[in-house]
Amino acid sequence: MIRINNLTKKYSGTTVLDIPSLEIKKGESFGLVGNNGAGKTTMFRCILDLIRPNSGSVESKDEKVSGSEDWKIYTGSYLDDGFLIDFLTPEEYFKFVADVYGLQDGDLEQFYKDFGEFFNNEILGKKKLIREMSSGNRQKIGIAAALLPKPEILVLDEPFNSLDPSTQIRLKNLLKKLKSEEQMTMLISSHDLNHVTEVCERIVILHEGKIVQDKITGKETLKELEEYFAVNN
Amino acid sequence: MIKWLILHQWKSGIRSTIRQKNLILNLIIGFFIFIMVAYLLLLGLLINRIMQEVYPGQDHVRIFNGFLLYYFTVDLFLRFLMQNLPKINIESYLHLPIKKKLIVHYIVNRTSIAIFNFLPLLIFIPVSGKIVGAQMGPAAAWTWILGMLFMIFANNYLGTYLKRQLASKPLIVGITGAFILMLIVLDILKVFSFSTVSAAMFSYLLNYKYLLVIPFLWMIITYRLHYNYLKKKLYPEEINIRKNRKIDNISDIRYLKSLGTTGSIIALDMRLFWRNKRTRTMIFMLPLFLLYGLFFYPNPVYKDMAGFLIFVGIFMSGGMMLNYLNYVFAYESNYFDALMTKNIDPAKYIRTKFLVGIMISVICFILTIPYLYFGVKIFFINAMTFLYNIGILSIILLYMATYNKQRMELSRGSAFNYQGIGVSNWLAMIPAFMMPVIIYWPFSAAGYPDTGIMFIGVLGLIGLSFNRYLLSFVYKNFEQRKYKMAEGFRQK
Structure with a gap:
């Protein structure tokens, strides 16, 4: 589904990302962990064609993401606040997203129904602009908007951050369901080792822009990760 | 302390x-x-x-x-x-x-x-x-x-x-x-x-x-x-912040909804302008642009200074458009990443911006038609410069806008807010206002001032008829520059 070849990104001489080769298969749930500055967000931005790598390329469905727009149709993403349009109300924002993906009003109603529990009555009908909402609620809006067009690929950067415990659990269940029922390909970065091992079947550790470990999640994975990060800090 | x-x-x-x-x-x-x-x-x-x-x-x-x-x-x-x-x-x-x-x-x-x-x-x-x-x-x-x-x-x-x-x-x-x-x-x-x-x-x-x-x-x-x-x-x-603001339903226009993605982008722009302090201040400055002619037309000294009147014409129907197009991408710096990753065709996106720019100019032009009171010549100049504005200036501004990669904070408003204004914006203003006057001078010197004024309008019409071709340059440039822009916009 997604293939990375010889990808490097440098900022003023320092290499912040260097991935010779990486392939993410269809339906795979891919977890990315690493300390601050490891290059997680940079990698996601390369995948979403938001930064131009110094070398190499990212392919989505065998087509390079730079120079193509096709991947946008089947990719949902939320990296940070910059993905939200802060002067809109949540409803206006969802309507906008639905429009650009050519969805009908019926789809949107269904979406509101599906996400009713996830929103927990804190998002819809509040007559508040997104910029006036708490960071947790903004995070919910961003994640929901990424899922609104029912994408085949989902890219989320630290989705559990600033969510309340109930929503964290709901999000985990939602992601698991999307994986098992829709075979959605998911790329999720997280600082929370518990969550990421629970949701993702494959974990990659990034350190100073390089992949240092790439493993299939098993019973021991959480322990191994904790040991790794206890030593390498 | x-x-x-x-x-x-x-x-x-x-x-x-x-x-x-x-x-x-x-x-x-x-x-x-x-x-x-x-x-x-x-x-x-x-x-x-x-x-x-x-x-x-x-x-x-x-x-x-x-x-x-x-x-x-x-x-x-x-x-x-x-x-x-x-x-x-x-x-x-x-x-x-x-x-x-x-x-x-x-x-x-x-x-x-x-x-x-x-x-x-x-x-x-x-x-x-x-x-x-x-x-x-x-x-x-x-x-x-x-x-x-x-x-x-x-x-x-x-x-x-x-x-x-x-x-x-x-x-x-x-x-x-x-x-x-x-x-x-x-x-x-x-x-x-x-x-x-x-x-x-x-x-x-x-x-x-x-x-x-x-x-x-x-x-x-x-x-x-x-x-x-x-x-x-x-x-x-x-x-x-002001509290308890009512959410306006501006731009809930039926017609816009029938336009699909183009309509959504326009509706978004309207909300952007109405709901942010800085852009709203700009809307209130509109009369200033339109009344500009009033400073000069009543004064007979300027009657025969056609070069100067061309400048006034450009300014009246183009000033507001300049404000819009020159920062057109920077206005959206807050959520530029979203626009780049969602299913929005960049060519269509740029074209929509172009159309909105033109619409602004059309509105300004219509509002300045009453200056007909000061004579047909003034109307003629204003009409020709208007054509130039929508045919040529609009494209130049859109092209220059891709060089502006500074994040703009919209919530702070004020007439003299320079935050987020890049050098390209200043450069854009020079050809913006001077080019038609420069085009006019040789005609005027050769003794054909009216032809010179007409030529400015014809140039505009040519630009307008080839706008798809010209916009493709803007598009190519945009595709080249979008990474730089996105990176600049992310810097708070």
């Missing part, structure tokens, strides 16, 4: 990413300030001679005093429009054991360091010495300049206070502006002489020097007014 506040303010100034990146812009602004100071200085040094020339044999002190009330009224109005409120992040201090009083005193006093308070002194100080002092002696000169200082600072505290309170009520500002205009008109028509009142007031001050206590008290009162207001409002949310 004050020491720390000042130090932090200073550091936030010099470490601001905007300031560091924008060296050339700073140089340009610095240059303008330098020119202004130089002019005022010269004017101040020559003030007595100028007064002698313009009003020979009259009581200069009286004439000058006659201006003062006007000056302070207009000054108050200009401060309201232009003076920036110092931005202090009070949240970082409120939770520390610092007395609230101190913070408030600091915020109020911080407004004193504004160029508005110092520029007039370049004139007032020479006037106090060379005119008041020369005529009435040093004691009068001292009284006068002290009075001026009190009045200037009173205006400072009052203006910033009003700005804090009324910035969100443009109607009141408009009415006040109209009221001042009316006073000036009444004075010109000699119905009511505001200047006589002004002259009398300040003559009293010079004759009875103890009256100096009045402007002094006025300054203290305005200071307390500002201080008390802030003291009551010293909560971040009350000081910064």
Whole structure:
């Protein structure tokens, strides 16, 4: 589904990302962990064609993401606040997203129904602009908007951050369901080792822009990760 | 404690990413300030001679005093429009054991360091010495300049206070502006002489020097007014944001919905402009662009200066479009990443922006049609420059806009807000306004001025008919530059 070849990104001489080769298969749930500055967000931005790598390329469905727009149709993403349009109300924002993906009003109603529990009555009908909402609620809006067009690929950067415990659990269940029922390909970065091992079947550790470990999640994975990060800090 | 506040303010100034990146812009602004100071200085040094020339044999002190009330009224109005409120992040201090009083005193006093308070002194100080002092002696000169200082600072505290309170009520500002205009008109028509009142007031001050206590008290009162207001409002949310705003349903237009993605992008733009402070200030500046012609058309001197009238035409139907197109991507810097990752065809996106730009110009042109009153020629010039604006200028501006990669903070509004303005924006303005005039000159020199004006319009029509082709260059450039733009927009 997604293939990375010889990808490097440098900022003023320092290499912040260097991935010779990486392939993410269809339906795979891919977890990315690493300390601050490891290059997680940079990698996601390369995948979403938001930064131009110094070398190499990212392919989505065998087509390079730079120079193509096709991947946008089947990719949902939320990296940070910059993905939200802060002067809109949540409803206006969802309507906008639905429009650009050519969805009908019926789809949107269904979406509101599906996400009713996830929103927990804190998002819809509040007559508040997104910029006036708490960071947790903004995070919910961003994640929901990424899922609104029912994408085949989902890219989320630290989705559990600033969510309340109930929503964290709901999000985990939602992601698991999307994986098992829709075979959605998911790329999720997280600082929370518990969550990421629970949701993702494959974990990659990034350190100073390089992949240092790439493993299939098993019973021991959480322990191994904790040991790794206890030593390498 | 004050020491720390000042130090932090200073550091936030010099470490601001905007300031560091924008060296050339700073140089340009610095240059303008330098020119202004130089002019005022010269004017101040020559003030007595100028007064002698313009009003020979009259009581200069009286004439000058006659201006003062006007000056302070207009000054108050200009401060309201232009003076920036110092931005202090009070949240970082409120939770520390610092007395609230101190913070408030600091915020109020911080407004004193504004160029508005110092520029007039370049004139007032020479006037106090060379005119008041020369005529009435040093004691009068001292009284006068002290009075001026009190009045200037009173205006400072009052203006910033009003700005804090009324910035969100443009109607009141408009009415006040109209009221001042009316006073000036009444004075010109000699119905009511505001200047006589002004002259009398300040003559009293010079004759009875103890009256100096009045402007002094006025300054203290305005200071307390500002201080008390802030003291009551010293909560971040009350000081910064207006609460309980109703969500408007602007742009819920049926027609837009029928346009699909194009309609969504336009609706988004309309909301962007209406819901952010800075862009809303711009909408209120629209009349300024449209009324521009009124400064020149009634004056017969400009009747035959077609080159100049072309400039006026470009400015009236293109000024607002320039404001829009020149920053068209930067306005969306807050969520540029979203636009780039969602299913929006960039070519269509750019085309929509182009269409909105043209629509703005069309509206401006229609609103300036009444200038037909000043003659067919003026209408002809305006129509031709309008065609140029929508056919050529629009594309140039859109092309230049891709070079502007600075994040723009839209929530801070003010007429003189340079935040997020890149060098490319300044460069764009030169061809924007000068090119048609340059095109016109050879025709005019060869004796075919009307053909020259028509040629400007024809150029516009050509540009308009090939707009798809021309926009493809903008698109290619956009695709090249989008990474740089996205990166720049992410930098807060």
